[in-house]
Ligand SMILES: O=c1[nH]c(=O)n([C@H]2C[C@H](O)[C@@H](COP(=O)(O)O)O2)cc1CO
């Protein structure tokens with residue numbers, strides 16, 4: 001064996017794979033989102049998925065979305081994957097980093113992304129792209145000079161046995 005392996009995963013597959021794996025930790029019955037923050041030299045700095053804040057039980061707080069009373073829906077309580085990834089980072093500055101995320105960030109996450117210095121977003125899905133929240137998000141991110149890169153799935157299936 002004198003040559004290196006050829007079928008190793010790319011950086012993009014690696015980081016989006018970590019974001020996808022993080023999403024698998026989400027308890028949200030309808031949408032699971034994962035995020036992975038990476039330094040400019042390709043080191044993973046943080047990860048996150050959508051869920052309730054520490055101390056707010058997954059079994060006691062509501063996961064519903066259709067209920068008329070917003071107090072009884074998940075929207076008041078769930079922390080988005082991107083915000084969790086930002087808040088999970090305890091190492092200092094995220095200035096100049098990249099965010100791999102399975103779903104395009106909303107307007108609230110966009111504010112945190114801009115303010116913490118993330119400079120590039122690589123996103124896999126944009127299913128809420130037509131909503132005012134995501135349109136407002138793109139408006140802010142573009143204005144702040146954050147690069148928005150749609151992730152091109154390679155179609156490679158990664159199997160992990162745990
Ligand atoms: O960027 C996002 N990041 C993120 O983590 N989320 C979370 C919040 C909710 O738990 C879930 C969205 O739920 P639903 O698709 O049922 O409305 O995804 C939602 C967005 C929306 O763009």
Ligand SMILES: [Zn+2]
Nearest residue numbers: 080105106109
């Ligand atoms: Zn968000």
